[in-house]
Every structure is written in C-alpha cells, then in structure tokens.
Amino acid sequence: MTDFSSRLIVWQKQxxxxDLPWQNTTDPYAxxxxxxxxxQTQVTAVIGYYSKFMQRFPTIAALADATQDEVLQHWSGLGYYSRARNLHNAAQTIMDEHGxxxxxxxxxIQALxxxxxxxxxxxxxxxxNQVQTILDGNVKRVLARHFAVEGWPGTPKIEKELWSLAESLLPKTEMVAYTQGLMDLGATLCSRSRPQCLNCPLLASCQAYRQQRVNQLPTPKPRKATPEKHTIMLILLQGDSVMLEKRPPSGIWGGLWSFPELEQGSDYTxxxxxRFGMxxxxxxxxxxxxxAFTHFKLHITPQPLQVNGPLAKTGEPGQVWLSIADALGAAIPTPVRKILQTLLIEGT
Ligand code: SF4
Structure with a gap:
C-alpha cells in the first residue's frame, strides 16, 4: 500500500x-x-432529495415501474435532469436485461x-468491495495539488495523467475507507477555496503545499466569455390556472413541464x-x-397573459392547465418554480 493511501485510510476512519444517509450499506441501488x-451537486443539497426519492422509489423495480414524469417530479430543483432520465432508463434496463x-x-455497470x-x-x-479507481472533480483537485500536476484537468491529456496517477495509488484492501477518504478529503479539507492544509493527512508529501501553489492548482479552465441567451416565457393565465407545456424528452430541461417560450422581439399576442387559438x-x-447552465446563461422575461374568452385549444397532448399550487408540485425546472412562487405571492 502506498504511503498516500495508508495515510488517507487512517484519516478517513478517524x-x-x-453517517451520510447512503453510507453504512452495501445495497448497490442505494x-x-x-x-x-x-x-455536480453538493452533499447538503442532496440529503433531502435523496431521502424522499428513496422513500418513493425504494427498489430498482419501483423506479423502473414509475413514469418518467414522476421521477422528474422527485428530481425537480436538483438540476441536470438527464441524470434522472438516465437513472430511470437504467432501472428499466436492469429489470429487462439483468433480472x-x-x-x-x-x-x-459502466454500460448502464x-x-x-x-x-x-x-x-x-x-x-x-472491488478495487476500482474513482476520479471525480474533487479527486482531480486532490491529485492535481498533491502531485503538482500542471494543466487544466478538463483536457484529455491531463485527465489521462490523473487516471494513471489514481490507478497507481490504489490499495489492495480497505477499498471502502480509501474511496470514501478520497471523496471526503476533496469535499472537506482540500476544498476549492480555503483548503485546510494544516489538518491534512497528506500535508508532508503535498507538492502544491511545498511549492506554495495550493491556490494555483488545479490549473483553472481557460477563460472564455459565457454565451448569453434571452427568452420570453409566456405565462398563460385563466382564473387561477396557468398553462404548462411538456418539453421535448431530451435537451435542456428535457421531459419537464415549463412555460411556452418565444424569442425576444416576437409579437406574442x-x-x-x-399557436394556441387564444x-x-x-x-x-x-x-x-x-x-446559469454549464455552457450558457439564460435571461428570462416572464410575461403574464390573461386569456380572454373560452380556451380554443386546451387539453392538447403535452399541455396542462393547473392551479398555481398544483403546478408547483409538478416536475418543473427551478426558474419556473421561482416564477410560480412570484405569481402566488402577488395573488395573480
Ligand atoms: S495539503 Fe492542502 S493542498 Fe495538499 S492535499 Fe492536503 S489539503 Fe490539499
């Protein structure tokens, strides 16, 4: 066992x-x-979602049997919704192909x-308890600092170098404590900003600390201006009901319920x-x-529109009219939730 891994294992145990809700189990589903x-989500944000999700979908079979809409509803607010769609698809694959x-x-596992x-x-x-190598964002940061690896870890060359390093450090035993230790160190002591090096079990061998370059490593992503996009969200209102449309199954907010959108400058009336005969x-x-999405920033103008007269094209597939309170309980992305909450507060 390397000095790196043995010190990490001792530290993790102490x-x-x-006591995280998904620890102290060997249930692969949990x-x-x-x-x-x-x-892409912090532990503190995950804890509440995780408990509710596991209550509603306690087994692979329960998840596979649910509708995608219900799975997305339990993911609503966590972001990166392709994760929920893939989880649901993978549960169905496990039922169909792995009994x-x-x-x-x-x-x-990796093919799921x-x-x-x-x-x-x-x-x-x-x-x-298999001997396998993890390399998530936190682990990349620990390795890049400890071994003073130059270059942005997002490039294939640096990523390959980090995978090789991570593989070379693997212990043959105590995989649970080692893997958890890497995650814990990256999430707590070796954090992105203000790492607590003086409490770190790897301090004695840390190259970044020795070279006083902890704040410079890992090398940041080369700066590029974030593209900005604008959209108008049409909030069609009738009485206390609001119309939501189901988004296409893939892409941004795929499968979630949202407001119809228009490009800025369009004559929405x-x-x-x-489009709706209203x-x-x-x-x-x-x-x-x-x-903020990973690759761009979206500026949203929420435009409420009171519908006059009877609804000519209601009930079309992929459209629902819901009370604002019910809409808040649907599978909706965060900006739609914020807009609905504003409507509720303003008593629209
Ligand atoms: S000494 Fe500091 S920079 Fe080095 S691994 Fe530990 S916390 Fe990270």
Whole structure:
C-alpha cells in the first residue's frame, strides 16, 4: 500500500464522514442513486432529495415501474435532469436485461445509461468491495495539488495523467475507507477555496503545499466569455390556472413541464393566437431572472397573459392547465418554480 493511501485510510476512519444517509450499506441501488445525485451537486443539497426519492422509489423495480414524469417530479430543483432520465432508463434496463439484480461486473455497470467510469468505480467499491479507481472533480483537485500536476484537468491529456496517477495509488484492501477518504478529503479539507492544509493527512508529501501553489492548482479552465441567451416565457393565465407545456424528452430541461417560450422581439399576442387559438391580454411583465447552465446563461422575461374568452385549444397532448399550487408540485425546472412562487405571492 502506498504511503498516500495508508495515510488517507487512517484519516478517513478517524475524521471522515460516516453517517451520510447512503453510507453504512452495501445495497448497490442505494449507493447508485446517491452517486448520481452527488454528480455536480453538493452533499447538503442532496440529503433531502435523496431521502424522499428513496422513500418513493425504494427498489430498482419501483423506479423502473414509475413514469418518467414522476421521477422528474422527485428530481425537480436538483438540476441536470438527464441524470434522472438516465437513472430511470437504467432501472428499466436492469429489470429487462439483468433480472432486476444490479450487475456486479464492472464493464456491465459502466454500460448502464448515465454511469461513467468514476461512478461505476464508486458503486463497485462501496457495494462490492472491488478495487476500482474513482476520479471525480474533487479527486482531480486532490491529485492535481498533491502531485503538482500542471494543466487544466478538463483536457484529455491531463485527465489521462490523473487516471494513471489514481490507478497507481490504489490499495489492495480497505477499498471502502480509501474511496470514501478520497471523496471526503476533496469535499472537506482540500476544498476549492480555503483548503485546510494544516489538518491534512497528506500535508508532508503535498507538492502544491511545498511549492506554495495550493491556490494555483488545479490549473483553472481557460477563460472564455459565457454565451448569453434571452427568452420570453409566456405565462398563460385563466382564473387561477396557468398553462404548462411538456418539453421535448431530451435537451435542456428535457421531459419537464415549463412555460411556452418565444424569442425576444416576437409579437406574442399574434403568436399566441396562432399557436394556441387564444386571444390574450398582456399583463405587466414580471422581473427578469437569469439561470446559469454549464455552457450558457439564460435571461428570462416572464410575461403574464390573461386569456380572454373560452380556451380554443386546451387539453392538447403535452399541455396542462393547473392551479398555481398544483403546478408547483409538478416536475418543473427551478426558474419556473421561482416564477410560480412570484405569481402566488402577488395573488395573480
Ligand atoms: S495539503 Fe492542502 S493542498 Fe495538499 S492535499 Fe492536503 S489539503 Fe490539499
């Protein structure tokens, strides 16, 4: 065992995290759900979602049997919704192709929708005690600092170098404590900003610390201006009901319920008449809000429109009229939730 791994294991046992809701189990389903939720999301945000999700979908079979809409509803607000769609698809694959039993073979785990190499390794280590290498964002940061690896870890060359390093450090035993230790160190002491090096079990051998370059590593992503996009969200209102449309199954907010959208500068009263056969009376626009995606920033102008007269094209597939309170309980993205909450507060 390397000095790196033995010190990490000792530290994890004494100071690491031991009581998270998805720990102290070897149930691969429970571990898998947690690993998917923890991709791109902080532990504190995941805890509440995880408990509710596991209550509603306690087994692979229960998840596979649910509708995609219900799965998305339990993911609503967590973001990165392709994770939920893949989780649901993978549960169905496990039922259809693996007799409802989570596979143990590493390549088979990795072939499931939404499970990359690092996630497959975390599941295989925690559930089946296999010796496998994880390399998520936190682990990349620990390794890049400890071994003073130059270059942005997002490039294939640096990523390959980090995978080789991570593989060379693997212990042959104590995989659970080691894998958890890497995750814990990256999430707690070796955090992105203000790392607590003086408490770190790897301090004596840390190159970044020795070279006083902890704040410079890992090398940040080369800066590029984030593209900005603008959209108008049409909030069609009748009485206390609001219309939501189901978005296409893939892409941004795929499969979620949202407001119809128009490009800025469009004449929405004409377009609403053509698209929905409704005559509408515009209300005062709500304050603009912005939402950051990985690759762009979206500026949203929420435009309430009161529908005049009978609804000519209601009940079309993929459209629902819901009370604002019911709409808040649907599978909706965060900006739609914020707009609905504003409507509720303003008593529209
Ligand atoms: S000494 Fe500091 S920079 Fe190095 S691994 Fe530990 S916390 Fe990270």
């Amino acid at each position: 100071h690491g995290r031991h 571990i898998w759900v947690s690993e998917i939720m923890l991709q 409802g039993v989570f596979p143990q073979d590493f390549a088979t 929708p939404g499970i990359g190499r690092s996630t497959a390794a975390a599941i295989a280590s925690f559930a089946f 004409d377009i609403v008449q053509q 005559s509408v009376c515009p209300q005062k626009a709500l304050p603009e809000l912005s939402h």
